[in-house]
Amino acid sequence: MTPRWVAALRVYADPRVRTMLFLGFSAGLPFLLVFSTLSAWLTQAGVSRTTIGYFSWVGMTYSLKIFWAPVVDRVPLPLLTHWLGRRRSWMLLAQLGIASGLALMAFNDPGADLARTALLAVLVAFSSATQDIALDAFRIEAAPTEKQGALAAAYQLGYRVALIAAGAGALFVAAEHGWVASYLCMAALGCVGILTVLITREPDHATERPPQEARVQTFLDTHPHWPKPARHFIANFVGAVAGPVVDFFARNGFRRAALILLFIAVYRMHEYAMGVMANPFYLDMGYTLEQIAAMSKVFGIIMTMVGVAVAGALVAWQGIARTLFVGVLVIACGNLFFSWLARLHDPGIAQLGIAISVDNVGIGIAGTAFVAYLSSLTNIAYTATQYALFGSLFPLLGKLIAGFSGAVVDHVGYPLFFLYTASLTLPALLLSIYFIRRPLHEALTDTPPASR
16 A cells, blocks of 8 residues: 555646646746846946835735736636636736836836836736736646645745746846846746646636625626616626625634634744844844855755645645644744854854754745645635735735834844744644644645545
8 A cells, every 4th residue: 555655745746736836937937026136236227225125115016916816817808718718818918918028127227217117117016916816726726625735835846946046047147148138038937937828728617606696696687677887886896806705704604714814814924023134133143145145045945945845745645734733833943943043152054054944944834835725715716816815914914023023133132032933933833733623624624635
């Protein structure tokens, strides 16, 4: 009989998992090109630090995607949807927007026309956020729950590789051949996602109308005297906006839904609280910029990829709930290692490597399991809208708490600060244990997927 862990590893042989690796690369490629990589270009172009700071507002596009997610979820595109299907058509349109936006940025001098650079950055970010909406829905609909962990792992692996390409890769090309060549290379890499969309298969979609939409249609049919514009507005509003929210609470019940939303809000808040102080901590401990780049940006990403690969198999082997618990527990241990590192008088690279290894492996496990968990919560009738809602919710509390991180360090110092960030994992740990004992969703049951 094949051991369960061997069967869990075989999930990576699924063609849908390999497809998600390339789509993850497509999703991660534009992120740094409108943030830190672009900031380096703007600095060399002589743009002031104040103006560069304003460019960070481009990132608000990713937080606001919930407002046009219902459109991506339900509105067909002329010709493209008939040819490619609902998800792939929107993905292709978004990828064309990313590639063309990056190419146009390459031929625009930010020192001479900063406003045009800003508009093109918004175009790339908007197209990237739109791709995320359609891609998340594609991933959730492409495979059953027991394979969502592997799909999430492949997605994150591809995403991390893209971050290396758009970060270190783009800077290297810019140093050797200039920014025009750098951004043209990045635009060419956009073909990875475009080709993947063209050769992959559209996932199956739900054909059954959700109960609340059926009730609305019945109501409208019995009130034919209503003005036609009002009837259409109500039907579209319920179907695209109110329907996904009502469906979530109807399927889980108010108490269960509230616990799920609480868990989403607290699960990753410790990452935001610690992450904002990571680079200042490294510098204050005496590490050089070269050491920080090598350990945090290269070694750290590699260790995150290790955690991602472990998580994909762990979800298939032990289920989502236990993997969520393991991920946040490893992160808590990583925070304790950083507290230990902060107490050393002359820490070396080896000690830093230990702390970064534990923390980043935990981030890889927790992040992958969390994506799989959010995917399991969606109704296939509202995939894109509901996942965009969850994706907009989970950073809020973490970003709010992160704003006070510097003040905490100033008052208590780094050793106690990392104990504080470790303590922020307690709500997630306790709720993970609760979910293991009393699963709130069928995807969190302790029964192995093969026996369901």
